[in-house]
Amino acid sequence: MSRSAAGIAGGSRRPRWRWLVWVAAVFALALGAFAGWGLIVPAPMPEALAALGSTEAVAVSADPWLTYAPANGAPRAGLVFYPGARIDPRAYAPAMAALAAQGYLVVTPRMPLNLAVLAPGRAQEIIAAHADLPWAIGGHSLGGAMAAQFATTGAVRGLVLWGAYPPAGVDLRGAQLRVAVVYGSADGLSTPAEVEAARLRLPAEATWTLIVGGNHAGYGWYGAQRGDGAATISSEAQEAQAVAATAALLASITE
Numbered sequence: 001m002s003r004s005a006a007g008i009a010g011g012s013r014r015p016r017w018r019w020l021v022w023v024a025a026v027f028a029l030a031l032g033a034f035a036g037w038g039l040i041v042p043a044p045m046p047e048a049l050a051a052l053g054s055t056e057a058v059a060v061s062a063d064p065w066l067t068y069a070p071a072n073g074a075p076r077a078g079l080v081f082y083p084g085a086r087i088d089p090r091a092y093a094p095a096m097a098a099l100a101a102q103g104y105l106v107v108t109p110r111m112p113l114n115l116a117v118l119a120p121g122r123a124q125e126i127i128a129a130h131a132d133l134p135w136a137i138g139g140h141s142l143g144g145a146m147a148a149q150f151a152t153t154g155a156v157r158g159l160v161l162w163g164a165y166p167p168a169g170v171d172l173r174g175a176q177l178r179v180a181v182v183y184g185s186a187d188g189l190s191t192p193a194e195v196e197a198a199r200l201r202l203p204a205e206a207t208w209t210l211i212v213g214g215n216h217a218g219y220g221w222y223g224a225q226r227g228d229g230a231a232t233i234s235s236e237a238q239e240a241q242a243v244a245a246t247a248a249l250l251a252s253i254t255e
Contacts (some may be wrong), residue, residue, distance in 0.1 A: 041114050041222075044090040047235075048221035051093035057101040065126060066090065066108045068100035075105035077250045078133040079160070080123040082116040082143030083108060084220070091220035092140070098243045104250050105133060116146040123150050134253045136160060136178070138246065140219050141190060151177060157253040160246050162219045163190040165198035172202050179206035180249040182242045184214025186229035209245040214238040 054060045059071045066089050069075060081096060083089045089108040096106045107126050112118040116139065127135050136158030139147035144164020151159045152170060158178040165181075166172060172179070179202050183195040192210070199206075211218075213232035217225045219242055221235065231238065 041086045041088050042091070043222075044088050044093070045221040045223065048091050048093045051097045052090060055097075058097045059100075060093075060097065066093075066096075066110070068093075068096045068106040070100055070103050070105070073103070075100075075133060076103045076254050078105040078107070078127070078130055078135045079246070079250060080126050080135065080137045080147075080156075081106060081108045081160075082123075082137070082139030082147050083111065083114070084139070084141035084143050084163075085116070086114045087140070087143075087220060087222055088114070091222040094221065095219065095239050095243050095246075098239075099247060099250070102247050102250075104247070105130060111143075116143045120146040120149050121153075123147075124153075124155065127155055136250055136253055138162065138180075139164060141216065148172065151175065158249050160249055161195075162242055163187050163195075163216050165190065165195050166201050170201065173200070173204070175203060177203060178249055178252050179203055180209070180245050181206055182209045182211065182219075182245050184211045184216065184218060184229075184231070184238065186213055186215040186231055188227050188229035189216040189225065207245065207249070209241060211238050211241050214241070 052060055057071055059069045061067045079099065081092065083092065089110055092108055096108055099106050109122050109126065123137050135156045137147045137150050137156045138144065138160025140162040141164050144161040145167045148159060148161065148166035148170050151172060161181045163183055181195065183190065183192055185192055215231040216228040218231050218235045218238035
């Protein structure tokens, strides 16, 4: 090959490498932006932080998972609860502690980039660590959708959905599973119509609790969410109804 031909060939390669470097740089920036978006979450409100300390009724620990256990006596059943998208698991502390005080082991695992969709099977290792207990899985919003997906594995006896419904393609109608669905009339992100449309993909015996005046953010203590409806009841009232429905399901899987 002549020098001139080699020069032309070399010149054609150099722009291609520059293009590949540019694409790699753009991809790295996009990946970094996505990671930052997932990691920057609303801070838990004081009400949530106050429930993270152990009491005479509930023992709270953070290693290896955020766990709430009855302080007096062995738990009767367990619940793995997946947080909503980009929600700090600590934001659900008051509700989780209330369930533990009724005799249940409750675990709220942290998810990669705070997105349960990146680790829908995380409950498996938690359940395996306490294999002697009957287990339910639950979650809020996207966490609930991923909990429904995990329930198809048959590893749990119960499913709890707070402002959530199974993702498309997940059909639990024939599952041997107790299901409790909790949804708010003012939820602007998982609307009542969207939740109720999932009835045909859940067991006919599922229990449905409509919280009149409840919205999407009222299940946790992390503040308002864009696109949500305005709640007409307090977060305490919404939380109490969600906890009651969940405790009833947990009691049913111990029978």
